[in-house]
Amino acid sequence: MPDHDAAATAALLPYPALAEAIAATLADAAQGLATAPERIHHPLPGGGTLLVMPAADQRVAVNKLVTVCPGNPARGLPLLLGAVTVLDAATGRCLGVLDGPTVTARRTAALSLLAARTLAPQPGGALLVLGAGAQARAHLEALREGLGTRRALICSRTPARAEALAAHARSLGMQAAAVADPARALEECALVVTATSSRTPVLHGPLRPDAFVAAVGAFKADMAEVAPEVVRACRVFVDTAPGCAAEGGDLLLAGLDPARDCTPLAAALGAPRPAHGPVLFKSVGHALFDLAAGRLALGHAAGG
Structure with missing residues (x-):
């Protein structure tokens, strides 16, 4: 090779x-x-x-x-x-x-795809992507390819980048549009990806009862894309408990102990899919x- x-x-x-x-x-x-x-x-x-x-x-x-x-x-x-x-x-x-x-982009998105296949109460639902960078694009592609996701809404602090990613989604055969208000988009989206570099929450809810959230952007203990009250309202799964204990700011700032309050994805593989949500999957990455x-x-x- x-x-x-x-x-x-x-x-x-x-x-x-x-x-x-x-x-x-x-x-x-x-x-x-x-x-x-x-x-x-x-x-x-x-x-x-x-x-x-x-x-x-x-x-x-x-x-x-x-x-x-x-x-x-x-x-x-x-x-x-x-x-x-x-x-x-x-x-x-x-x-x-x-x-x-x-x-990095593809294995993170593939991990979220694996989590959605395993944990999402409605894996066939519409998708909201917060962010419009490399991770957002990879997640859009992964869920389209792996779940057959047909509809996507894109929200970014840079509207032109959101529209560019929506255009890419349309090139993949999806119905897609850039949106300015993620709160309204949450009403129709059962799948949510947060893939931003924000240090403060961009996802404030409320989530649908059948929502699945993949939170992948924050990778330090003092970073959080998901508001604490949203985290606490979810059933929480993690890529690894030690990694999230060190770097999962979304969870730590919400007062969760990843080792005590969260389920590793590995333990959920092969188990029945959750019948209800909302479900949050927090990923910080691992070698x-x-x-x-x-x-x-x-x-x-x-x-x-």
């Missing part, structure tokens, strides 16, 4: 297959066959963050090295930059390098999901 740019990396990681790869990796982790430490955060000048995320199973090891630099959009650069190195776990030989931002992407990419690149 040689080095891959963004487009080539995306081609190796179709959303439904990646969701299945994540589920398989979580199952392996439960048996001790796949491991990863909590990620390392290292501060950079200007408010940026360097993230180091290794993981390995019996065959493959990966290390994701990415930066998150809030000043980059003003410089004409992506917010997230970096790469995922895929290694042979036995020899350490480099098998290839994947585009880091593409892996196991990058490992799943590395495993899938390696198999596709090898023709397997």
Whole structure:
């Protein structure tokens, strides 16, 4: 598997297959066959963050090295930059390098797809996306491809970007429009994705009783996209309890203890779908999901 740019990396990681790869990796982790430490955060000048995320199973090891630099959009650069190195776990030989931002966007959206398939009371409902960046776009694509979502409403603090994402949704065969008021959109949307860089809540509810929310934007303990009262009104599931205990500001600022008050997604796989909501799935990311992407990419690149 040689080095891959963004487009080539995306081609190796179709959303439904990646969701299945994540589920398989979580199952392996439960048996001790796949491991990863909590990620390392290292501060950079200007408010940026360097993230180091290794993981390995019996065959493959990966290390994701990415930066998150809030000043980059003003410089004409992506917010997230970096790469995922895929290694042979036995020899350490480099098998290839994947585009880091593409892996991050697609494995996060595939994880939300897996959560929606598992937890959403109405997985066939309309979708509201808060945000219009890379994660918003990836989630729109993943839910369209993996759930067959037909209708989407997009809300962003930059209306032109919301309209551009709505146009992309229409190019995928969806009914889509940019909206200014998320509160009104919540009345008709059973699926909600918050994918912003806001440090303060952008989702204030009220949610429909059958709503499913994937909150993916906030990744620090002092960041929250979802208002505390909305969090407390939901049944809450997390990608990993330790990760959300350290970085899940949406939950921590609402007074929840992820280890005590939330259910890990891995524990919900194979269980009956919740009959009612609202349901909140909080994701902060974990190297196991990058490992799943590395495993899938390696198999596709090898023709397997």
